[in-house]
Each structure stands twice: as structure tokens, then as C-alpha cells.
Amino acid sequence: MQVNEIAGKIKAAGVVGSGGAGFPTHVKFASKAEIFLVNGAECEPMLKVDQQLMAKYPRELIRGIELGMTATGAREGVICLKAKYKAAIAALEPLLPSSMRIHILKDVYPAGDEVITIWMATGRRVPPGAIPISIGVVVNNPLTLINVARAVDQDMPVITRTLTVSGAVRKPLTVTVPIGTSMTEVLAMAGGVTIDNPAYLDGGPMMGKLVNDINQPVTKTTGGLLVFPADHILIRRRTTSMEHILKVAKSTCDQCGLCTEMCPRHFIGHELPPSLIVRAVNYGDVNRPSVLLSALTCSECAICEAYACPVDISPMRLNMALKSQFRAEGSRYVGELNDADPMAEHRLIPSPRLVTRIAVGQYVMDAPLEEDGWRPTSVVLPLRQHIGAPATPVVRPGDRVHRGQLIADMEEGALGVPIHASIEGEVTAVTSQTITITR
Ligand code: SF4
Ligand code: SF4
Structure with a gap:
């Protein structure tokens, strides 16, 4: 199958990254890579999606990897998962072609942060502000690749x-x-x-x-x-006002540096120093402007907030506010990849310890x-379920649609993917943001 044909079918089916912010998959498949990596870490406690889908649909997953390797020219496919996903390993192992291997990740957080997954599985490090393809790696989530296989082999939309x-x-x-x-x-x-x-x-x-x-x-x-x-701590943290966060940061941060030591981006060699960002925000200490700008490279993994800080400060929330400000200003971060912390491997958080801490x-x-x-009986389909431009409706209220029918399309050349009817029925509303279908 030709590379263009694969990418075209994936785009037409509306496949986006299902493990992150919804980056259109056909764009990733248009790059050239050496390693095609599957991120099956699922390191967030409580989530059980990828581990079960890998066990149930191993053939589709491997087919999705094959298509990805063909499209990107990658010579190796690496499926990263944890030893405790025994059913997935048992289902995948007998089917693996010689060009693919399973990499067992430690049961730690944040093994599923793609920058950390790449580092753990290949030893390669993505520079700050860069994307994985810059070091020859493409990363996709298992469900994304299952959707790729279905799109290409069965013309099945997402x-x-x-x-x-x-x-x-x-x-x-x-x-x-x-x-x-x-x-x-x-x-x-x-x-x-x-x-x-x-x-x-x-x-x-x-x-x-x-x-x-x-x-x-x-x-x-x-x-x-x-x-x-x-009133659970996870909810209270998310509902705390920025004003309160700033007040707590100013009154209680003793610059112990734990948040920086445990920041996964920092310990693999990125500048990002949450403790210094807190200090800069508290005291207007901006001797090194790159310190504040490095907030743009924060993955929002929440380790600094939920695990590292002993006095309940949220450097992450400060970073999120800074990111919005810098993005609105069009600022960019440029920084070096420093040496990794020699203790980096030991700074990853064992999952059981994380579960207790949070x-x-x-x-x-x-x-x-x-x-x-x-x-x-009815569904409401947002026109923007992906990074990029929203899709444009191609149906009107009163239209009958069948399951899988195209209902919103993308302009040629725009970043994004089309949207399809997920049930059969009548289009009952079309707004600038959603399409409603009722049986
Ligand atoms: S949330 Fe905190 S620990 Fe995680 S990457 Fe951002 S600064 Fe580092
Ligand atoms: S861990 Fe908390 S107290 Fe320590 S430097 Fe970071 S924000 Fe300040």
C-alpha cells in the first residue's frame, strides 16, 4: 500500500491521537522515523483502557504498527507496556513479526509521558520544546493504532x-x-x-x-x-483559585527544590526548574528569562503539585498560567538539552507509592x-475533537444520517480531521460547535 493511500484513509476516517490532545494521526504518519513506538504504559492509576484493548485486539494493533512503519519508514516497532499487563503480553507475543518487539517499562509514573516513554524504551531524549520526530521517533497510543488498522483495512471511521x-x-x-x-x-x-x-x-x-x-x-x-x-484532595486542588495558589506559594515556599529534583522533564536534562519558577513568580526574580519561559515545556504531569511539594504548593498551576500568557504573546522557548540527572531513573515514582500519596x-x-x-438515544458531536481547526458541518437539521456517515469535513490543507455520525438518526441541531443526532 502506498504511503499517501494510508495517510489518506486515516485522515478520511478521522483518526486522532486517542491518548493525548488529539493530534491528527495522518500528520504523524507523514513523517519519516527510525523507531515506531507504541505507548501502552497507561501509567495513570485507575485507567484500564489500553491494557485491555491490547489484550483483546492484538492483531489490529500489530496491523496498525505495520501500517505506521510502512508510512514512516521506521525499521523497528516497539510496544511499550508494563509487566503487569499479562493478558496483553500473552496476546501480542505470539503475533510479533521480527521487526517488532515488546519493551517492558517499570511500573512507575509518568512512564506514559511520551518523552519519558521514549527515554525509558530507547535511551533517546527529546530536547526541550521539540517533538519526538526530531530524534527519529514517532509515538502512538494503542487505541489510535487499532483505529488506524480499522480505517485502512475496513474503511471504518472513528x-x-x-x-x-x-x-x-x-x-x-x-x-x-x-x-x-x-x-x-x-x-x-x-x-x-x-x-x-x-x-x-x-x-x-x-x-x-x-x-x-x-x-x-x-x-x-x-x-x-x-x-x-x-472534598477529595484531587478535586480541591483543581478548584483552588489562582489567587490562593499565589498566596500559598509566596508565604510557604522554602525553596527546598524537591519539585525540581522530581520534575521528569528536568531530570532528563531539560531546563524546566519548577522551584525557580515559583521563586521568579513570587519575587519577580527574572535574571534568567529562560526560567519563566521554560514553563512552556511543562507536561502538566502534576508530580510537583501532587507528589513532590511538602507544603501543597502547585508549581504546575503557575506553569499553566504562564503558558497561556506566553502562548497569547506568541513567545517561544529555546533551550539546550543538558546532561540527565545521574539519579534520574530513581526519581520516577513507583505506582503503588503514587496511589497512596494521592x-x-x-x-x-x-x-x-x-x-x-x-x-x-441522542449524541452531541463536538466539531473540534482534535488539535487544529474545527470541522465544518456538511449536514443540516432534519437530515437523516446513517452510522459512520460524514457529517463535518475539513478544508483542504487545514490541520484537523472530519467527524462522522456515531449513531443512525436525524440531525436535530447544528451549532458553531456541535452537531446533535437523535434516533
Ligand atoms: S507538572 Fe511539574 S513536575 Fe510535571 S513537568 Fe510540569 S513542572 Fe515538571
Ligand atoms: S517543593 Fe514546594 S516548597 Fe519546595 S521549592 Fe518546590 S514549591 Fe517550594
């Missing part, structure tokens, strides 16, 4: 999403639902909540975003819906995969 529903719910599970299904319905599948003051995270406990509207739809990038009491022990449990065709 119309479902698999996510873990866990935490304070009656029946934790991992479900595959039509994209656009409301989170309320997904919660119902998990038997509903078990507490009277629930708060919700979209994603894992470390990097998940607070859900402000539980009726919001599942999108191509929704990997988890986690429920915690509203107080989610009672919520870490099985969430078995169920894919028995949940049929929502």
Missing part, C-alpha cells in the same frame, strides 16, 4: 471511544460507547455514583481535567470518567471491558 468509568461508582467498568454519548449516560452504565457530593474528572487522577458539566459528551480523546467526593487506594480496582453496544 465513531466510538473506549473509556474507564471508575472511582465512587457502583460498578467500575471500561466501556466502548458512540462518540457524543453524554457522560451522564456513561455513569449510568457504571451503576451510578455511590456518594452524595460527587465531582468528576475527565481522564486520570493526575492529569485529568475537572468536568464542569456532567452532561458533556464523550469525545475521541476521553480516556476516563472518574468520580471522587468533592489518596486513591480505595478506588484502584478492576474495571472490566464491556463493549455490548450501548445505544444512546
